[in-house]
Amino acid sequence: MRVAIVHYWLVGMRGGEKVLEAICRIFPYADIVTHVYDPVTISEPLRRHQITTTFISRLPRAKTLYKKYLPLMPMALEQVDLSQYDLVISSESGPAKGIIPAPTARHICYCHSPMRYIWNMYNQYYTSSGLITRALMPYFSNYMRIWDVTSAARVDAFLANSATVAARIERYYRRDAEVIHPPVDTSAFAPVAASERDDYFLMVGELVGYKRPDLAVEAFNRLKRKLVVIGGGEMLDRLRRLAGPTVTVLGPQPFDVLRHHYARCQALIFPGEEDFGIVPLEAMASGRPVIAFGRGGATETVQADRTGVFFDEQTVEALIDAVERLDRLDLDPAAAVARAAEFGTEVFIDRFRSFVDRTMGQARTLHGAARPTPPRPDRVPFEHEGQ
Numbered sequence: 446m447r448v449a450i451v452h453y454w455l456v457g458m459r460g461g462e463k464v465l466e467a468i469c470r471i472f473p474y475a476d477i478v479t480h481v482y483d484p485v486t487i488s489e490p491l492r493r494h495q496i497t498t499t500f501i502s503r504l505p506r507a508k509t510l511y512k513k514y515l516p517l518m519p520m521a522l523e524q525v526d527l528s529q530y531d532l533v534i535s536s537e538s539g540p541a542k543g544i545i546p547a548p549t550a551r552h553i554c555y556c557h558s559p560m561r562y563i564w565n566m567y568n569q570y571y572t573s574s575g576l577i578t579r580a581l582m583p584y585f586s587n588y589m590r591i592w593d594v595t596s597a598a599r600v601d602a603f604l605a606n607s608a609t610v611a612a613r614i615e616r617y618y619r620r621d622a623e624v625i626h627p628p629v630d631t632s633a634f635a636p637v638a639a640s641e642r643d644d645y646f647l648m649v650g651e652l653v654g655y656k657r658p659d660l661a662v663e664a665f666n667r668l669k670r671k672l673v674v675i676g677g678g679e680m681l682d683r684l685r686r687l688a689g690p691t692v693t694v695l696g697p698q699p700f701d702v703l704r705h706h707y708a709r710c711q712a713l714i715f716p717g718e719e720d721f722g723i724v725p726l727e728a729m730a731s732g733r734p735v736i737a738f739g740r741g742g743a744t745e746t747v748q749a750d751r752t753g754v755f756f757d758e759q760t761v762e763a764l765i766d767a768v769e770r771l772d773r774l775d776l777d778p779a780a781a782v783a784r785a786a787e788f789g790t791e792v793f794i795d796r797f798r799s800f801v802d803r804t805m806g807q808a809r810t811l812h813g814a815a816r817p818t819p820p821r822p823d824r825v826p827f828e829h830e831g832q
Contacts, residue, residue: 450465450534452479453536455479457486464536478525483508499521499525527547551602554603557606557720558606604624630789654679660716662694674688674692712735715735722741731782754770755767
């Protein structure tokens with residue numbers, strides 16, 4: 446079985462790329478197609494695959510300005526020749542599912558979210574953009590929405606990374622989607638003894654507006670309790686100016702530092718609304734509870750009054766109330782670890798493998814089917830960027 450995996454862009458290792466790694470474990474000989482590829486930023490397991498790019502990669506400063514070329518990506522995808530593949534798996538968050546598979550091939554789309562910048566977060570992106578982008582967005586976004594809905598018809602089966610995203614797929618594409626939560630490497634985290642824990646709370650993530658890091662900083666300024674913030678992004682400097690004496694904004698940190706803080710904090714603060722959210726599960730795998738905004742993917746992972754608490758409004762007052770409610774609870778770290786284990790990488794692989802097997806309609810198991818012939822040079826249908 447010849448397999449192609451289409452991923453929107455490969456310029457870093459975030460949640461979508463971790464999903465891609467897990468899919469590649471199922472299909473070790475699959476070819477990867479992407480708009481832009483920066484091998485320096487990609488893990489070694491992904492670099493083992495034959496990786497090809499669309500013409501977007503040849504445009505000026507594509508590795509950093511790739512999102513500016515969004516209106517050209519539908520054309521780029523439709524020029525890709527995938528006629529030799531039996532199975533196409535698209536990893537959708539930016540444009541990926543719009544390829545045209547062979548008539549006899551099956552196309553499965555694992556959707557992290559329909560494109561946020563043209564659908565559910567259009568207004569946020571619009572108001573935060575520059576003058577020229579705001580002038581153009583209404584025109585190209587309308588075109589992108591039409592193409593996005595049309596290209597959904599090229600997908601044989603949708604998978605969603607959460608019930609939240611499945612609801613968006615139904616709303617925007619009028620398609621059903623089975624939910625398979627993303628993989629979390631829970632084995633990389635471990636709890637520590639109570640005597641080793643510290644008295645600070647923790648926030649982890651990209652420091653951008655919709656994740657609401659400002660809410661956490663303002664709440665802990667008012668509480669006069671310790672908060673450590675880990676992450677980089679456009680709000681980093683602003684948060685450092687906003688932080689009071691009890692708030693430490695560390696910025697981006699290596700994994701060992703992150704793992705250390707996960708295990709030793711009092712709790713993780715998760716004030717934004719995410720499609721799924723891997724960070725809460727990493728904290729729970731470290732035995733720590735989560736204080737989360739009660740919408741989006743966190744509601745599918747955090748268990749109220751067992752592995753954390755929720756707050757219903759994105760206000761300083763609501764977050765402070767949640768912190769004080771957590772203080773009154775005596776939550777078992779073992780319950781958090783057990784809950785996180787339900788979302789482990791092997792769980793994802795087993796469920797994804799089963800779904801593909803059912804979708805392909807094969808009598809034999811996927812383990813036996815996923816042994817294609819290694820890629821040959823004459824199979825490369827378009828520009829080859831690296832392996």
